Amino acid sequence: MTATTAPSTSRSAAGSHLTGLGIVNSEWIKLRTVRSTVWSYALIVLASLGMAVLMAGTIDFGGAEVPADQRNSVILQASTFGIYFGQLIVAVLGVLVISGEYSTGMIRSTLTAVPKRIPALAAKALVLFLTTLVVGLVSVFGSLAIALPLLGRSGIEPDFSDGSLLRDVALSAVYLALVAVFALGVGTILRSAAGGIAAALGVILLLPTIFQLIASLTQAEWAANVMPYLLSNAGTGIFTPSFDGSGLEQWQNLLVVLAWVAVSLIGGALLLKRRDA
């Protein structure tokens, strides 16, 4: 390393200034240049395709004919089964995207470049949402493409006539992307990987079990009433229409999930703005 002469005024930095698009671009570079991101997304796609193969390949109705009105439902399940696993991965990823900055001190660089702070979090959320959405769409439609021929052997043919099948498959990817943003908010609030992952997975996995237990042990009606509003229950409801028409509509489930995301992200934003970095 030689003692280089210092820079004179640089033309390449002149005229540049902070822009929303620039911040989004910065967050996109950050997201794709860390190995854990690439691995997590690859794992989601692989797991999703694998589960579609498993489910569509092993499903057995004992030779009985599947009723026409339930065929789409079976196809939907095979295509979106990976989402149940994928939501756990994106929950971890969403937390890591911000907790990794806190644990390494990167957050100070980020907030020095974007001193208003909120735009940095917003850009992170947007980039994470879009990237996860794309990965989710690739996963579920890839799964659909694998499941269709396998299920076709059992005589389960899709009915695309009303578009609801494709819409529901796509909606499952939307849910996946929203979980990632929810976890980002949790990570921003807690600032640590361990705490953030525990909290995010707790909400997704543990809360339904806890309320289920309360409801069944104490026969408490309120616990049963809360169940549909839990993140993962409402999330599943976004892309799996209820058979009997009970419970929430798909759009209502989407609103519930959006509320979870909003609370977590706004909570994170308020704390990010207020706290010392």
Place this chain on the structure above:
Amino acid sequence: MIKAEGLIKRYGAKTAVNDISFTVKPGMVTGFLGPNGAGKSTTMRMIVGLDRPTSGSVTVNGKPYADHKAPLREVGALLDAKAIHTGRSAYNHLLAMGATHGIGKSRVTEVIGLTGLDSVAGKRVGGFSLGMGQRLGIAAALLGDPATLILDEPVNGLDPEGVMWVRQLARHLAGEGRTIFLSSHLMSEMALTADHLIVLGRGRIIADAPVAEILAANTRTAVKLRSPYAPQLAQLLQAADVTITSTEPDALTVTGLTAPAIGDLAARNGIALHELTPVGASLEEAYMDLTQDDVEYHAGGATPVATPAPATITEEVAR
């Protein structure tokens, strides 16, 4: 130009920065000196808005840092060499930082070259040595070609060549009319690099003046002499404001009198001198004198470090 007014930062019951006001002017290197825990880093973090002052305000070129349209072009800051994601390569780190301001690849390559990181730019930062991390931090600070540069302990972990490089860089950038504000807990480093010093101790400003002035006010020049008649000479030199210490039978160290004055006095009394050497008091001692009441963490118990200890004075080396 950095201007702080009545800056106070408290963490719970502890006051890290206690009502300080100062101005860092462009076109020169301003050193920010103080022992560990004096509040230097906290002050620097408040300048770029990472920490919120409990009260008071600080502006950069007339505005709070966050209100600037292009913060990275206004201020480049090296606050903590570890403010970098360890899983990302140096190049990608700089690219992501620059992207916020639309600063592209050409400038990233430029600062990598400037800081001598070419050979490691593609490697993940987690494997960097302290010195390389420091260079990368400086590269990030230079990204926006900023008018003001804030460097917190920039020479930490650098090899001698690196130290020299930072010194030259700071001086060069100040020569271009930029505002350079760098902290250190080493007086000797500051004396070589800075034009102006702000000395901080326990969150308060102890001194804010040109380097030369601080040195002149806080150093007493000592004179070392050897004479076979040292005890007799010591008798003659006795006066108010004169301190005489002796470590060897024939050697004296005198403070409070100049070498010519001692030489003349010896000649008038017919005392032979074998050695008469003015010894510049060490900068570190000047600094210790300045901060001894304000050091937060004393080594070994509660006694101040700089109690007059005759034996140590002769150890000084002219710089």
